[in-house]
Amino acid sequence: MEEILKNVAELYASFEKDANAQVEKGNKAAGTRARKASLEIEKLMKEFRKASLAAK
DSSP, X not given: OHHHXXXXXXXXXXXXXXXXXXXXXXXXXHHHHXXXXXXXXXXXXXXXXXXXXXHO
């Protein structure tokens, strides 16, 4: 589970940077990267939920 949390934190930092670049600077490529990161975060959160329930 620790590995999942580490990956989520890294992806979120990347997402936040790219999302801010899109909003503040209108960078369309950054928006694409942010959307991709959000999908990866979603997958990891599902894995975390499964691992969390298994550890229960």
